[in-house]
Amino acid sequence: MSDSSSSTPTGDRLKTVASELFAERGYAGTSLAEIAKRLGIRKPSLYNYYGSKDELFMDLLTASVEAWRDASRPALDGPGSHHERLHRHLHSAIGFAVDSPHAMAMCRVAVSQVGSSLSERVEELLLSHRQEYRQRLEAFFIDAVQAREVRPLEISTLVLAWQTFLDGVITRYLFAFGHQSLLLEQLDDLWRLFWRGIAAEIS
Amino acid sequence: MSDSSSSTPTGDRLKTVASELFAERGYAGTSLAEIAKRLGIRKPSLYNYYGSKDELFMDLLTASVEAWRDASRPALDGPGSHHERLHRHLHSAIGFAVDSPHAMAMCRVAVSQVGSSLSERVEELLLSHRQEYRQRLEAFFIDAVQAREVRPLEISTLVLAWQTFLDGVITRYLFAFGHQSLLLEQLDDLWRLFWRGIAAEIS
DNA sequence: CCTACCGATCGGTAGG
DNA sequence: CCTACCGATCGGTAGG
Numbered sequence: 001m002s003d004s005s006s007s008t009p010t011g012d013r014l015k016t017v018a019s020e021l022f023a024e025r026g027y028a029g030t031s032l033a034e035i036a037k038r039l040g041i042r043k044p045s046l047y048n049y050y051g052s053k054d055e056l057f058m059d060l061l062t063a064s065v066e067a068w069r070d071a072s073r074p075a076l077d078g079p080g081s082h083h084e085r086l087h088r089h090l091h092s093a094i095g096f097a098v099d100s101p102h103a104m105a106m107c108r109v110a111v112s113q114v115g116s117s118l119s120e121r122v123e124e125l126l127l128s129h130r131q132e133y134r135q136r137l138e139a140f141f142i143d144a145v146q147a148r149e150v151r152p153l154e155i156s157t158l159v160l161a162w163q164t165f166l167d168g169v170i171t172r173y174l175f176a177f178g179h180q181s182l183l184l185e186q187l188d189d190l191w192r193l194f195w196r197g198i199a200a201e202i203s
Numbered sequence: 204m205s206d207s208s209s210s211t212p213t214g215d216r217l218k219t220v221a222s223e224l225f226a227e228r229g230y231a232g233t234s235l236a237e238i239a240k241r242l243g244i245r246k247p248s249l250y251n252y253y254g255s256k257d258e259l260f261m262d263l264l265t266a267s268v269e270a271w272r273d274a275s276r277p278a279l280d281g282p283g284s285h286h287e288r289l290h291r292h293l294h295s296a297i298g299f300a301v302d303s304p305h306a307m308a309m310c311r312v313a314v315s316q317v318g319s320s321l322s323e324r325v326e327e328l329l330l331s332h333r334q335e336y337r338q339r340l341e342a343f344f345i346d347a348v349q350a351r352e353v354r355p356l357e358i359s360t361l362v363l364a365w366q367t368f369l370d371g372v373i374t375r376y377l378f379a380f381g382h383q384s385l386l387l388e389q390l391d392d393l394w395r396l397f398w399r400g401i402a403a404e405i406s
Numbered sequence: 407c408c409t410a411c412c413g414a415t416c417g418g419t420a421g422g
Numbered sequence: 423c424c425t426a427c428c429g430a431t432c433g434g435t436a437g438g
Binding site for chain 4: 031032033043044047052053
C-alpha cells in the first residue's frame with residue numbers, strides 16, 4: 001500500500017517506515033538499523049531527525065493517538081439523532097483503522113507494552129486520552145438517555161458497553177489477517193445488534 | 204501475586220516466570236538473562252530446560268492456548284438452555300483471564316506479534332485453534348436459532364457478534380490496569396445487553 | 407548525510 | 423547447574 005516513494009522527504013518517510021515497523025514488531029522488536037535500512041540511509045543519520053529511539057516512538061504514538069481522536073470524535077458531536085451520531089462515530093473509528101492501520105496498531109502496541117522502560121510516559125499519554133474520551137461518552141449517553149433514544153441504564157454501563165463493542169470491533173479488524181473485508185461487510189449488522197441492546201425502542 | 208516460591212521445582216517456576224515476562228514485555232522485549240535472573244540461576248542453565256528461546260515461547264504459547272480452550276469450551280456443550288450455556292461460556296472465559304492472566308496475555312502477545320521470526324509457527328497454531336473455535340460457535344448458534352432462542356440471523360453474523368463481544372470484554376479486562384474489578388462487576392450487565400441484541404424474545 | 411567506533415547486551419555454545 | 427566465552431547486534435556518539 002505505502003510505496004516508500006522517493007519523492008517524499010526522508011523526514012516524512014521516516015515516520016511512515018518507523019510506525020510500520022513498530023506496529024508490526026513492537027518497540028523492542030524494532031531496531032534503528034532496520035528503520036534506516038528501509039529508508040536507504042545509515043543508522044546514525046536517523047539522529048538528525050530524532051534524539052533517541054524513545055523519542056521517535058513517543059512522537060509517533062502521540063501523533064497516532066491524536067489522529068485517532070481527531071478522526072473519530074467529531075461524529076459524536078455532530079448533527080442528527082444519537083443513533084446517527086454514534087453510528088457515524090463507529091464508521092469514523094473503523095475508517096481510521098482502515099486508512100491508517102499503522103497508527104491504529106501503534107496505539108495497540110503502546111497499550112500492550114506497559115512494563116518496558118518507557119512505560120510511564122506511555123501510560124500517562126494513554127490515560128489522559130482515555131479520560132477525555134470517557135467524559136465525551138458519558139456526556140453523549142446522558143443526552144441519549146434524556147432524549148429517550150437509549151434505555152435509562154447506568155451511564156457507566158452504557159459507556160463500558162460501547163467501549164467493549166468498539167474495542168472488540170477494532171481488535172477483530174486489526175487481527176483478522178486476510179479477511180478484514182468480511183468484518184467491514186458485516187459491520188452494520190454488528191452495529192444493529194449493539195444498538196438493539198441499548199435502544200429504548202426495538203425497531 | 205505469584206510468590207516465586209522456592210519450594211516449586213525450577214522447571215515449573217521457569218514456565219511461570221517466563222510467561223509473566225513474555226506477557227508483560229513481548230517476545231523481543233524479554234531476554235533470557237532476565238528470566239534466569241528472576242529464577243536465581245545463570246543464563247546458560249536455562250538450556251537444560253529448553254533448546255532455544257523460540258522453543259520456550261512456543262511451548263508456553265501452546266500450553267496457554269490449550270488451557271484457554273479447555274477452560275472455556277466445556278460450558279458451550281454443557282446442559283441447559285443456549286442462553287445459560289453461552290453465559291457460562293462467558294464466565295469461563297473471563298474466569299480464565301482472571302485466574303491465568305499471563306496465559307491470557309501470552310495469547311494476546313502472540314496475536315499482536317506476527318511479523319517476527321517465529322511468526323509462521325505462531326500463525327499456524329493460532330489459526331488451527333481459531334478455526335476449531337469458530338466451528339464450535341457455528342454449531343452452537345445453528346442450534347440456538349433452531350431452538351428459537353436466538354433470532355434467525357446469518358450464522359456468520361452471530362458468530363462474529365459473539366467473537367467481537369468476547370474480544371472486547373477480554374481486551375478491556377487485560378488492559379484495564381487498576382480497575383479490572385469494575386469490569387467484572389458490570390460483566391453481567393454487558394452480557395444482558397449483548398443477549399438482548401441477538402435474543403429472539405426481549406425479556 | 408557519512409565512516410568509524412563505543413560499551414552493553416543479545417541468544418547461544420563449550421566443557422565441565 | 424556452573425564459568426568462560428562466542429559472534430552478532432543493540433542504541434548511541436565522535437567527528438566530519
